Amino acid sequence: MALLKASFFQMSKRCFLQCGACWTSESKLSVHESPKIPPCDFTPEKYESQPYNHILKIRKQNFSPFISTYFQKPLLLQQGYMQWLFDYEGRRYLDLFSGIVTVGVGHCHPKVTAAAQKQLGRLWHTSPAFIHPAIHEYAEKLTALLPEPLKVIFFTNSGSEANDMAMLMARSFSQNVDIISFRGAYHGCSPYTLGLTSVGAIKPRIASGSSCQTTMCPDVFRGPWGGSQCRDSLVQTIRKCNCTPGCCKAKDQYIEEFKNTLHTVVAKEIAGFFAEPIQGVNGVVQYPKGFLKEAFQMVRERGGVCIADEVQTGFGRLGTHFWGFQSHGILPDIVTMAKGIANGFPMSAVVTTPEIADAFTKHLNHFNTFAGNPLAGVIGSAVLDAIKEDGLQENSQETGSYMLLKLAKLRDEFEIVGDVRGKGLMMGIEMVQDQDSRQPLSLKEVNLIHEDCKDMGLIVGRGGLFNQTFRIAPPMCITKQEADFAVEVFHAALSRHMEKRAKGVV
Structure with a gap:
């Protein structure tokens, strides 16, 4: 150790x-x-x-x-x-x-602090127009933690910006516009992501986030279905249900609601579906086991891509897996991350497949002055080291x-x-x-x-x-x-x- x-x-x-x-x-x-x-x-x-x-x-x-x-x-x-x-x-x-x-490895973690201080004395910023080893070394370390074919990274500065980019990617690749998210979801406060965010206190009274639709959150505590056998947690709800291990009836009922959304409120073909592996802002809401796997399959059948928002669930926080989507047995087409990625330093990322990345860059010459600067690369790398070395x-x-x-x-x-x-x-x-x-x-x-x-x-x-x-x-x-x-x-x-x-x- x-x-x-x-x-x-x-x-x-x-x-x-x-x-x-x-x-x-x-x-x-x-x-x-x-x-x-x-x-x-x-x-x-x-x-x-x-x-x-x-x-x-x-x-x-x-x-x-x-x-x-x-x-x-x-x-x-x-x-x-x-x-x-x-x-x-x-x-x-x-x-x-x-x-x-956000502060996953601890406030002022000695290893992360030392790495940041050392880089501050060398070089803070260059912009992506130049090459610096720190961010490239970090990209290699980060992608090693993600399964194939999630190997292409776009660095950004916040979770909202990362989800903004993921929306553009989904629409560029699919050539469709409708995007679905859960009620109770929080995916950011930018003009685009406000369409995905579905928390009443945050929703604006002005037009924003067009062509975004919400579907029922499969909440087994507060929703209409679910009970004591439904979620991936050591602690279940006190509500009773007739589910059995390997056969969640609540999941089936929520899937029917998801199908209803696909049949009634979006076009025949869609751009994508956003989901947090566990909803954060909505109060750590967990879905029935198996729900996301079936929902992802239906989205892909409609031509859409599946986006896992790992802003709060990633980087080992859920314990059993490094990424929240892994606990659902699913493979997203796009993964967004922020917060714990750099322990509070303003950094985020979008990771996707080469195919989606190529389609995106054909439609947009994306550039971000601050994305992937040397300091971010060093801090992000030190965070990954701390997660591993400190267990x-x-x-x-x-x-x-x-x-x-x-x-x-x-x-x-x-x-x-x-x-x-x-x-x-x-x-x-x-x-x-x-x-x-x-x-x-x-x-x-x-x-x-x-x-x-x-x-x-x-x-x-x-x-x-x-x-x-x-x-x-x-x-x-x-x-x-x-x-x-x-x-x-x-x-x-x-x-x-x-x-x-x-x-x-x-």
Whole structure:
């Protein structure tokens, strides 16, 4: 095992042992006690920038009004180290959201940071009009992780831009225009990708993304069909179903809805179909086993290409496979990736087949000034090295499974926890008014629980069509001991909330 991996996990173990018996995953806290955050021997620098209130003033005056923040008092973060974040007052938080599922290998990972600093002193930028070894070496390493014939890379700068390009590729190759995506999907906020994105709070009131159509999301918890045998997860829904291993009736019913979309709302021949292997923004929604394989086949029969959006699911996060599409037993025609590709550095990519790449370049002389610059190549390569050397895909599987099973116990104890789901280190906890109705818990109540978790030192994401789902996607270096702490925080926050509910104060 690499020295970096050994030293990092030794440090994590040392931090845990320093704490002694002050907390364990099985400790019983009173409703008014807060779990003790595991120690860490990293000390942040002293905050020396502008005062908190002045930062808020700048944000209000000079930033887009659309950019909202979590929490009543927004967090002003100033430093990070691996799975930890520090605010301007030096308070430490366990990060369960990774900058929206982006910081895969850890904040300021030593190996990635060193590689970036070294390249910064050599050459930042050339543009693709010149050749530099870093991006070519990275392209070779990245394509080695993808199956044939996915071997041609187009470098871009964001997930939206990558999906924009994938749309153009699909239309260029197929010579058709209609593209299908799931309801609840998030594929970006550019003028093109807004047509694919199907989250009401994000959809604009002006024309955008023409010739994009949505189909029913095969959500086995909130949708009309599905139950306790349907998804690829260690934790199934509490809904009952008549499915059996190898024969998912819910999948068959959702496939009929997909057929209905093909027969009624798109042309006889289509350009393509976009799918996240697991929906991220919609609250970590998983589909019935076998659904995507059948849907891909039907799309190809209509002349379309199949696009896997791996922006949130790629790079080992799901544990069992490096790419999310592999867990479905499918081979896409185009794969888009961003976020975890460079651990937060603005980089993305589209990978496709030589045949599709040739058709695309015949229709468009694509050029991107910043795509594939030397710094991006070095950082991307260092991220791949860190994933391998630190055993992060394996840790996603082991620690993610451990954490998911513990979180599932919250559903057994609290009526407002409707569903716990996920795979690897990508999980969702969907909050409901009660488990029978599955109606979303009120935004006010979800906000209160969210705030309480933050106050106890835990940063959690949010998602779902009603903002009712807690999204958990920590840096992939998180340990089981830290997972225990996270579960204890959730338990404490839910216990306090139920006590307040019983007293009628929420």
